[in-house]
Amino acid sequence: MEKRRDLAKLPKAHLHLHFTGAMRPATLLELAKEQGARLPKFMGEGDPLHVPADERGWFRFQRSYDLARALVNSEAIMRRIIREAAEDDAREGSRRLEIQVDPTSYAPHVGGLTPALEIILDEARATTRETGVEVGVIVAASRTRNPLDARTLARLAAHYAGDQPGEVIGFGLSNDERAGVTAEFAPAFKIAKRGGLTLVPHGGELLGPAHVREVVRDLHPNRLGHGVRLAEDPELLKRVIDKNIALEVCPASNVSLGVYATLQDVPLAELAKAGATIALGADDPLLFLSRLLDQYESAREDHGFTDSELADLARASVRASLASPDTKKKLQEDIDSWLNSSPTKE
Structure with missing residues (x-):
C-alpha cells in the first residue's frame, strides 16, 4: 500500500463548527446523567444521526440539537465546550478555529445576551493561550426567529x-434554510458589515442554487456556509468563485441530513476542480460523529485526493480564515x- 502523510499533522483551519454541536458525545452523556x-437512544449508542432531507428530517435533527443545548445551562459548561472543542481541534492539526454561536439560547442561564457572549469570548481568549489553537467567534442569527x-x-x-x-470576527445566519425570507435579514447584515464583521451566512445545503442566488x-457573503449545491449550477458557481466567496463544505453534514446518500456522492472534487475556495468543516460533530479530520480522510478515501491536493484544501482553509x-x-x-516531509503512514 502506498505510504501517505499523517493528516492529523497537516496544519489547517476549521471554519464551520457550531457551539453546542461541538460538544463531545462523552460530555453530553455526562451532563445528561448529572x-x-x-x-434519544441513538445519542447514547455512538450512531451518527441520519435523517431525510425534508422538514420531518430537519425536525428530528433540530429536536436532538435542542435536547443537547438544553443541557448547556451554566457558565462552566459553556466554557467547557469552548475548551474541549479547541483541544479536539489541536489533536487533528487545526491551528485556527472559528466557532459559531447564537448566544440567545444560553442567555437566560447567565444573565442575558451580553454576559453569554462575554463568557464565550473570555474562554476563547484563555483557550487560545493554553492550547495554541487560535479561537475566533462568529455570532449567528437564526432563520427561525424574527429578523429583528x-x-x-x-x-x-x-x-x-x-x-x-477571543473577539467577534464574523456574523452568520443559520438553521433551516427553508425558514424565513432571506431579504428580511439584509438589515442585520448591513449592521454587521458596518461594524467591520465578515459575513458568513448558511446557504446551498438543504436548498439548491436558487437559494444560494x-x-x-x-x-x-464573504464566505458561504455549505454552498455544496452550487455544483448543480456551474454558471452560478463560477460567479461565486469570481466574487471570491469561499465555501465551508461539511461532507458529513450533507450525508447525515440526507442531502447526499454517501460521502462519495458529495461533489467535493467537482467544486475543487472548478476552482472554488473550499474550507472543510465538521458542522455538528456531536450529532454527526464526524470531526474535522474525518472530512480530510473522506477527501482522501472517498474522492481520491492526493497529499498535494489535501495540502491545497488546507491552504484554502487558511486563506478563507x-x-x-x-x-x-x-x-x-x-x-x-x-507536504515536503516523507510519507510515513499506510
Missing part, C-alpha cells in the same frame, strides 16, 4: 468586533513543510 435528562432579533445580535456582535482571538444577492496575515503566513509555511 441533570437527569433523557436522550437578528438586528439585535448584529449590534451586539459589532460591539465586540475585532480581529484577535438569494443569499448572495441579499446578504453579500479570518486569521491575521502573520498567522496565515506561518500556517502556509507549515503546510509546505508537511
Whole structure:
C-alpha cells in the first residue's frame, strides 16, 4: 500500500463548527446523567444521526440539537465546550478555529445576551493561550426567529468586533434554510458589515442554487456556509468563485441530513476542480460523529485526493480564515513543510 502523510499533522483551519454541536458525545452523556435528562437512544449508542432531507428530517435533527443545548445551562459548561472543542481541534492539526454561536439560547442561564457572549469570548481568549489553537467567534442569527432579533445580535456582535482571538470576527445566519425570507435579514447584515464583521451566512445545503442566488444577492457573503449545491449550477458557481466567496463544505453534514446518500456522492472534487475556495468543516460533530479530520480522510478515501491536493484544501482553509496575515503566513509555511516531509503512514 502506498505510504501517505499523517493528516492529523497537516496544519489547517476549521471554519464551520457550531457551539453546542461541538460538544463531545462523552460530555453530553455526562451532563445528561448529572441533570437527569433523557436522550434519544441513538445519542447514547455512538450512531451518527441520519435523517431525510425534508422538514420531518430537519425536525428530528433540530429536536436532538435542542435536547443537547438544553443541557448547556451554566457558565462552566459553556466554557467547557469552548475548551474541549479547541483541544479536539489541536489533536487533528487545526491551528485556527472559528466557532459559531447564537448566544440567545444560553442567555437566560447567565444573565442575558451580553454576559453569554462575554463568557464565550473570555474562554476563547484563555483557550487560545493554553492550547495554541487560535479561537475566533462568529455570532449567528437564526432563520427561525424574527429578523429583528437578528438586528439585535448584529449590534451586539459589532460591539465586540475585532480581529484577535477571543473577539467577534464574523456574523452568520443559520438553521433551516427553508425558514424565513432571506431579504428580511439584509438589515442585520448591513449592521454587521458596518461594524467591520465578515459575513458568513448558511446557504446551498438543504436548498439548491436558487437559494444560494438569494443569499448572495441579499446578504453579500464573504464566505458561504455549505454552498455544496452550487455544483448543480456551474454558471452560478463560477460567479461565486469570481466574487471570491469561499465555501465551508461539511461532507458529513450533507450525508447525515440526507442531502447526499454517501460521502462519495458529495461533489467535493467537482467544486475543487472548478476552482472554488473550499474550507472543510465538521458542522455538528456531536450529532454527526464526524470531526474535522474525518472530512480530510473522506477527501482522501472517498474522492481520491492526493497529499498535494489535501495540502491545497488546507491552504484554502487558511486563506478563507479570518486569521491575521502573520498567522496565515506561518500556517502556509507549515503546510509546505508537511507536504515536503516523507510519507510515513499506510
